[in-house]
Amino acid sequence: MKSIAILDYGSGNLRSAQRAIEHIGAAVEITSDADVALNADGLVVPGVGAFKACMSGILGVDGKAIMSKRVAAKRPVLGICIGMQVLFTKGLEHSEGESGGTDGCAIWPGEVSQLSAPVLPHMGWNNVKAGANSKLLAGLDGESFYFVHSYAVKQSSGLIESRTTYGESFIASAEDGIVSATQFHPEKSGDVGLQLLKNWVQSL
Amino acid sequence: MTLSIRIIPCLDVTDGRVVKGVNFTNLVDAGDPVEMAKVYGAEGCDELTFLDISASSDDRETTLDVVRRTAEQVFIPLTVGGGIRSVSDVDRLLRAGADKVSINTAAITRPELIAEIADRFGSQVLVLSVDARRARTESGFEVTTHGGRTGTGIDALEWTARACALGAGEVLLNSMDADGTRAGYDIGMITAVRAVTNVPLIASGGAGGLEDFAAAIDAGANALLAASVFHFGVHRIADVKRYLSARGYPIREGAAH
Numbered sequence: 001m002k003s004i005a006i007l008d009y010g011s012g013n014l015r016s017a018q019r020a021i022e023h024i025g026a027a028v029e030i031t032s033d034a035d036v037a038l039n040a041d042g043l044v045v046p047g048v049g050a051f052k053a054c055m056s057g058i059l060g061v062d063g064k065a066i067m068s069k070r071v072a073a074k075r076p077v078l079g080i081c082i083g084m085q086v087l088f089t090k091g092l093e094h095s096e097g098e099s100g101g102t103d104g105c106a107i108w109p110g111e112v113s114q115l116s117a118p119v120l121p122h123m124g125w126n127n128v129k130a131g132a133n134s135k136l137l138a139g140l141d142g143e144s145f146y147f148v149h150s151y152a153v154k155q156s157s158g159l160i161e162s163r164t165t166y167g168e169s170f171i172a173s174a175e176d177g178i179v180s181a182t183q184f185h186p187e188k189s190g191d192v193g194l195q196l197l198k199n200w201v202q203s204l
Numbered sequence: 205m206t207l208s209i210r211i212i213p214c215l216d217v218t219d220g221r222v223v224k225g226v227n228f229t230n231l232v233d234a235g236d237p238v239e240m241a242k243v244y245g246a247e248g249c250d251e252l253t254f255l256d257i258s259a260s261s262d263d264r265e266t267t268l269d270v271v272r273r274t275a276e277q278v279f280i281p282l283t284v285g286g287g288i289r290s291v292s293d294v295d296r297l298l299r300a301g302a303d304k305v306s307i308n309t310a311a312i313t314r315p316e317l318i319a320e321i322a323d324r325f326g327s328q329v330l331v332l333s334v335d336a337r338r339a340r341t342e343s344g345f346e347v348t349t350h351g352g353r354t355g356t357g358i359d360a361l362e363w364t365a366r367a368c369a370l371g372a373g374e375v376l377l378n379s380m381d382a383d384g385t386r387a388g389y390d391i392g393m394i395t396a397v398r399a400v401t402n403v404p405l406i407a408s409g410g411a412g413g414l415e416d417f418a419a420a421i422d423a424g425a426n427a428l429l430a431a432s433v434f435h436f437g438v439h440r441i442a443d444v445k446r447y448l449s450a451r452g453y454p455i456r457e458g459a460a461h
Contacts, residue, residue, distance in 0.1 A: 013298050013299075013301075013302075013303060015275070015299065015301055016275060016279075016301060016303065019275060019276055019279075019301075020279055023279070048325070048326050048328060048329070049325060049326030049328070050326060053326075118402060119402055119403065119404055119405075119426060120402060120403070121327070121328055121373060121374075121403070121404070122207065123328070123373075123374065123404045123426070124207050124208055124209075124210045124250065124404070124426070124427065125207070125208040125210070125250055125456040126205060126206065126207045126208065127205045127206070128205075129205065144208060144456045144457070146280070146281060147207075148281075148328045149328075163205075164205050165205040165206075166205075166207055185281075187279060188279060188280055188281050188303060189279070189280075190245070190279055190280050191279075193279060194279060
């Protein structure tokens, strides 16, 4: 059985990710311990709330360094929702009127900016167009997943990217062979979400 | 690619049981909220709402256990409302497995609670529940408490706009006039509230015929909540979705398999 660590840095409702991954048959530990997070077969970085708060929580448990070390050792990481956004260079949430925004973990190039849509947050089930050769969305092209967010990465970052449209097109999931991420919540997306998590766990 | 209209059954829970109007024939135990949640999940509901109508704190502990047991088995978003007075109440519910909480009376009594919850957990967890009725306020809609029995004199549109500015991430609009009538959602009220907020809007109260669901969407609702029509089997979730889909409204295909 694969071992999965969920990084605990004070972001809410880690249990739902734990339950979903346990349900598909993996051993899951919620942890802020660097050794556990480094050595698990897979590391999940969840996240709800604001980019800046999540980023400071991640830095508080040395999460950026943990992710960098895992990437260097080719050990897989899965970011979910804000846990995806912080993988990019910069988050512009709550930076209106300021310059710069908040630095992310910069594993991938790209900026996280507000969606242009009449109703925000983008909340609910939306279809995802799977990127060519996506392992995460293998067999799941066109399925609906549950989203809750107002910010997203819109420009391509040269990864394997799946896309969704809400007001405008944005990256719904991304992967580079080691690091994977979803803007939506697979742990809250019913059977298709469980299948995506299974795809990820089986790839470890 | 389009965001689907969400169909949300609401379960009123006290002392670990669903209490309001349940007439399931395909269940051994029709009053078990966990069993009902599983059935609705399998039928393709897009979210679930538990309304905790418990009178005592012991009952509330039991409801927490219901949330916990449901979250073990149903992997779609769960909202829990009723009796939430503080940030620590929210924390307990989220830890039990709720994804969102809805607050009503406590926010009216102390509006800063909205900002406190949003700052701690993010706006996306916070559903503002507005129980409103037609009355002689400025907009013609008044906020009520105690299930619509007590008027507050607060204008429903002003209150909604203010609460969203404080950090509410979604609005659950319950029409107290329409509630339980099955005569249709209060379309005028939905239209009026839609105009004062840009967060997602859930219509509640009055769902009867299938055309009622479509009318609420046309008025600006992003999600549709109903209790009795689902509990009594007047409509199945799939009936509503099929009806809406045939008329071009975006819905999520397919239940859990």
